[in-house]
Amino acid sequence: MANEANTQNQPDGRFQAIISHCKEYGFIFPSSEIYDGLQAVYDYGQWGSELKRNIRDYWWNSMTRLHDNIVGIDAAIFMHPTTWKASGHVDNFNDPMIDNKDSKKRYRVDHLIEGNAAELKAAGDEAKSDALIADMEALIAKDDFPGLKTLIETNKIKCAVSGTCNWTDIRQFNLMFATEFGSTVSSDGEDNKVYLRPETAQGIFVNFLNVQKSGRMKIPFGIAQIGKAFRNEIVARQFIFRMREFEQMEMQFFIRPGTQKEWYEKWKQTRLDWHLSLGFPADKYRFHDHVKLAHYADAACDIEFEFPIGFKELEGIHSRTDFDLRQHQEYSKKKMQYFDNDLDPATGKPFGNYIPYVIETSIGLDRMFLAVMSQAYTEEDLSTEEKKDERVVLKFPPKLAPIKLAILPLVKKDGLPEIARQLMDECKTSFYTFYEEKDTIGKRYRRMDALGTPFCVTIDQQTKEDGTVTIRHRDSMVQERVAMNQVREIVWKAIQ
Structure with a gap:
């Protein structure tokens, strides 16, 4: 696994x-x-x-x-x-802001304090971090701008650019x-x-x-x-x-x-x-x-x-x-x-x-x-004793995936691309279907994993003999043989 x-x-x-x-x-x-x-x-x-x-x-x-x-x-x-004016945005759609006098960098006050709280939490001082957030929320609820500035100065919150605590007074900034x-x-x-x-x-x-x-x-x-x-x-x-x-x-x-x-x-x-x-x-x-x-x-x-x-x-x-x-x-x-x-x-x-x-x-x-x-972005280590291997896969819910099905002829000859195109024509009116014939099949699988494609179908010589294809499932990488005329239904059920 x-x-x-x-x-x-x-x-x-x-x-x-x-x-x-x-x-x-x-x-x-x-x-x-x-x-x-x-x-x-x-x-x-x-x-x-x-x-x-x-x-x-x-x-x-x-x-x-x-x-x-x-x-x-x-x-x-x-x-x-x-x-x-009626909605209140002209008069009330504001954020409190503060500037550092040395760097001239402007901060939203809650973001500045939240950033410091996150640093405290990362350093293991969760109690102080929580107390800082609670104090900030209480002051914001009262629109107490002098109190917020005092909170910043008391906690020695510094500008990330200048490294100083040389702050202006807090003032409102309209966002429209x-x-x-x-x-x-x-x-x-x-x-x-x-x-x-x-x-x-x-x-x-x-x-x-x-x-x-x-x-x-x-x-x-x-x-x-x-x-x-x-x-x-x-x-x-x-x-x-x-x-x-x-x-x-x-x-x-x-x-x-x-x-x-x-x-x-x-x-x-x-x-x-x-x-x-x-x-x-x-x-x-x-x-x-x-x-x-x-x-x-x-x-x-x-x-x-x-x-x-x-x-x-x-x-x-x-x-x-x-x-x-x-x-x-x-x-x-x-x-x-x-x-x-x-x-x-x-x-x-x-x-x-x-x-x-x-x-x-x-x-x-x-x-x-x-x-x-x-949530979808995943890096997986697929290494074995014989070789080192890994993949990046986007585990999108199938219904949201940009590409629902990739159709991959094993080689670019022997009539396989024509069969692949035929299957694509049958599926593309129902969901987003992608055709790819460049590179080895392994590289194509990896690229489809990186794009979050839930299903890949490979067309090979056996397809010409019995009408079956290999369908590969993105998350498990399990491959199974199915009839080509079942592919559309399999994908359709998964994306509903």
Whole structure:
């Protein structure tokens, strides 16, 4: 049985190995690399775009196909600027930041303190690390910026560049990108100012009544959306984990006021079950309740995943109350109410008009990509007494794998490529099928392992004699002989 190699036991080493693998095998490239790139901006390559699309489709189908009361929309990135005033983003979408006076490097305060806590934990002082995080969270909850600076100075937290503790005061930094809309600009630039949306949720809220009325939707119901969002992060870092341009998969679930606690707990479990359906270990996930709630929420938690860089937020579940719809009603002067003709058991009369409450589920598609890649990446030692050998394999859930089936003629002659092409034609309309005839069969197997392909089929001389092929299973490397006309069904069952 293969053993995992010891070379990637260190989290940083494993994370760097994943980043290198992503570039070498066409999953992710630094954007504009020929011009030395752009910080924290990445392009998805030929296999990364396939994996990303498969994750996107899996989420979309689980929301809009498996729930008869959830529908999808695709709202524009640009929205009327008053949208963001109403939502609170203009006034409240800020992060506390601090600069080191010597290096001029800017840090997000929570990241700076969390980094120091991680160093303490790595050094074996877990109690001090936990206490530091607890103190930080308590101060953030009170917006106590002087207290946060004192915490940084008391713990002698240094700048990674200058090595000094010479810090500025902490101040707020708005995260929205602004630009001008149209061909003319007013003297102050305000009349034509628009924002690149920092979240997809507001596109759902402003379309609440459009969807409800046109779809004759009855509460409770949800609206799902996948799309790009943009945040001018102070420190974008850790590969695709935190970027300034990213993709969100969000669902806003509209409910009757007073039922939010029940629905909040239900969606927490539903979303965790979705993650576990991919077959990842349950101990890779945990819930983290928010200490400081956003201005719109009465309850909030994160589903955290254990990345190579530690447990980090993967998905958020928020009870947003009626804040967003009420704000848009106030700023637009348009009613955002729903008439509920179900009978109230307490009065025997219809519930009547009200502004619905909302439960939100929000997951970063790029972070989900990184979670899938992190869990899949495996280095295995295949050495025997006779020779040293190893492989890198991406153990993707078959339904998410970019390539589902690789078809490999043993040699490039004797009619084997023609048979392989025939099988490919039979399969490629059902799932992504890849043809490869270059290099030895062993090298081709290794390349398909590195791309996460769950099945490889080899066409050989025996295929011409009895119509059978060798099918190889990625994770076990077990090979078996099957009829060629069974290949499509075998793969199809595995990816459902």
